Amino acid sequence: MKYSFPLIFYILITLILSLFLFFLYIFLYKNIQIFFAKNKFKKYEDEIEKYLYILNNITDGLVIIDGEKNILFVNAAFNKNIRAVKILSNIKEFDLLTRNLELNSLIEHAVSDINFKFIEKKISYYDKAEEKIIYCIVLKIEPFNEYAIITRDITYLQKIENMRTAFIQNISHELKTPITAITGFTETLKNGAIDNPEVRIKFIDIIDHHAKRLNSLIDDLITLTNIETEKSRVKYEKTNIKLDIEDSLVLFEKEINAKNLTVINNITDVTFISDPVKVNQIITNLIQNAVKYTDKGGIIKLEGYIADSWSFDNFIPDQEGTSVLWDNPHLKENYGKFFLFSIEDDGKGVNYTNLLRLGERFFRVDSSHSDVHKGTGLGLAIVKHTLKLLQGKAIIKSSLGGGFKFSFMIPEAKIDFKQN
Numbered sequence: 001m002k003y004s005f006p007l008i009f010y011i012l013i014t015l016i017l018s019l020f021l022f023f024l025y026i027f028l029y030k031n032i033q034i035f036f037a038k039n040k041f042k043k044y045e046d047e048i049e050k051y052l053y054i055l056n057n058i059t060d061g062l063v064i065i066d067g068e069k070n071i072l073f074v075n076a077a078f079n080k081n082i083r084a085v086k087i088l089s090n091i092k093e094f095d096l097l098t099r100n101l102e103l104n105s106l107i108e109h110a111v112s113d114i115n116f117k118f119i120e121k122k123i124s125y126y127d128k129a130e131e132k133i134i135y136c137i138v139l140k141i142e143p144f145n146e147y148a149i150i151t152r153d154i155t156y157l158q159k160i161e162n163m164r165t166a167f168i169q170n171i172s173h174e175l176k177t178p179i180t181a182i183t184g185f186t187e188t189l190k191n192g193a194i195d196n197p198e199v200r201i202k203f204i205d206i207i208d209h210h211a212k213r214l215n216s217l218i219d220d221l222i223t224l225t226n227i228e229t230e231k232s233r234v235k236y237e238k239t240n241i242k243l244d245i246e247d248s249l250v251l252f253e254k255e256i257n258a259k260n261l262t263v264i265n266n267i268t269d270v271t272f273i274s275d276p277v278k279v280n281q282i283i284t285n286l287i288q289n290a291v292k293y294t295d296k297g298g299i300i301k302l303e304g305y306i307a308d309s310w311s312f313d314n315f316i317p318d319q320e321g322t323s324v325l326w327d328n329p330h331l332k333e334n335y336g337k338f339f340l341f342s343i344e345d346d347g348k349g350v351n352y353t354n355l356l357r358l359g360e361r362f363f364r365v366d367s368s369h370s371d372v373h374k375g376t377g378l379g380l381a382i383v384k385h386t387l388k389l390l391q392g393k394a395i396i397k398s399s400l401g402g403g404f405k406f407s408f409m410i411p412e413a414k415i416d417f418k419q420n
Contacts, residue, residue: 061151064141067111069094072146081134081151082123094149100125103136103149110138110147122154133158163361170362174217178210220378223281224361227385232278234389236413239276241304241339242269248284252291259296267304272339273413278386279339285379286343286406293404294345304341307409324355326384326394326408336414342407350398358396359384 055062061078065071071094082098091097095104102123110116123134137150185203193199226232245267249256256263290300350358357363361381387394392410 059152061149063094063097063149065094065107065111065147065149067145067147069107069111071097078149078151081153082125082136106136106138107147107149110140116140131155167361171221174362175214178214178217181210182207182214217378220382224378224382224385227382227389232389234275234278234413236273236275238271238273239279240269241272241279242267244276244280245283245302245304248280248287251284252287255291259291259294259298261291261294261297262299264299264301267302268306270306272306272337274339274390274410278390279410282383282386282408283341283343285383289379290343290345290347290404294347299346301344302342304339306412307338307340308336323395323397324352324358326359326387326396337412338409339412340407340409342405344403344405346403349400349402349404351400355396355398 055073056075056077058075059077061081062073062075063071063078064073071092074091074097078097082100082103094107098104100123102125106119106121106123110119118137118139120135120137123136125132125134132153133155135152135154137148139148139150140146141148185207189200189203193203223232245265249263249265287300287302294300359380361378363380384394387408387410390410392408394406394408396404396406398404
């Protein structure tokens, strides 16, 4: 059977077009697949980058290791939390990542125990003489036989917890002592002692003493709490510093005379713009401490004057080994005028270890809570927080047998008072 030329031509053309369309389809199909695959991979890459960014910027340290303790991933926070070696990228084995034997032992136990699932533990170590406390979690990533080590620095939280515990212990003791005395002597009076005039007066005086001590403790707690929670507002006004200090000295005139103390008052007669109540609170607490801890016949020296920015630069000279600075980053030399005050006694002094702790709630150099040096143990804590409120700073110098000197400076408030 013979076919005409046009028919053969059409068949060939149709065949060629079919083959062309077929290969075009294959080409397009392959490229579309590649296109979507690339987009899909790009999406995955973006997701991975996002999660890596998060993991590298969280404050918790994270390390992923395999069953041979080879490091698969470690973030930057781990170095800060557990004092790892500085160059993390070159470390391949976990044992070489940190010098903490306790943590390394914990990981060794985890990878060697076939039944291990999860463990959490507090780990402590010393970094430049400062104790660091790390909360550590180790968990097994079951499907992959890998392990995740998570570390969190809880040093600050632990300090807060220790302070809370110490506060509860101290406040319990401080409250229990006067309450026990009040209830005890009240019961004694009720049981017949009230009929003896001499005993009655004596017991009532003791009850009155402890009631006042209890009230003083509560007042100091309220004052300190108001300052710390910023409920205590600063009220600026012009005040005569010298008169305020002399008024504070009058409060302790009886104790000064009883101990035959010599008070040298070198306070300049000047006016200053600040919060007179809070300045008086600081100075009264400092005078009270000086009178309390200076032996009979001792000397207390007061100095106070207005200074400029030059004195600001020279207020903190080369610090001695027996001095402690209560700094305040908000205090700047461009404030203009400052009030500088110092009080110095020739008492027994304080060793450097205790000097560092001055300003803590209820801390006393004599930790026996005896009644030899009466007080709530909150005086210097109030001073420290009030100075911070007034944007001041202080230097404390002392040594055993070398007396005690407390110096502080506060800036004058920049407030214009209109003349009436």
